[in-house]
Amino acid sequence: MKTKYKFIHFEPMEWLDTGKTKHFDCKNNNDNYSLGIVEWERGWRQYIFSSSGADVIFSVGCLLDIIDFINQLKNND
Numbered sequence: 001m002k003t004k005y006k007f008i009h010f011e012p013m014e015w016l017d018t019g020k021t022k023h024f025d026c027k028n029n030n031d032n033y034s035l036g037i038v039e040w041e042r043g044w045r046q047y048i049f050s051s052s053g054a055d056v057i058f059s060v061g062c063l064l065d066i067i068d069f070i071n072q073l074k075n076n077d
Contacts, residue, residue, distance in 0.1 A: 005065040006065070007029055007062055007065070008026055008027065008029060008062055008065055009029055010025065010027075011025045012024055013025050016039070021040035023039045024039075026038060026066065034052050035051065036049055036050050038066070046074065048070075
């Protein structure tokens with residue numbers, strides 16, 4: 001599974017994992033700043049991205065990388 005992209009990467013958060021579902025911290029490659037979390041949303045029955053705060057902004061490329069990562073998780077289920 002690809003976890004490193006041009007500007008962001010995803011790190012497993014194994015201490016939050018519950019059985020089948022996983023959690024990943026999305027971080028900036030430049031300073032390792034946490035941008036948000038990819039996690040399973042029970043109500044939607046799919047993985048989602050949850051931003052760390054209102055001051056976090058994304059380019060189209062970063063959003064496409066987040067989508068690619070979530071699609072990999074979806075295809076591995």
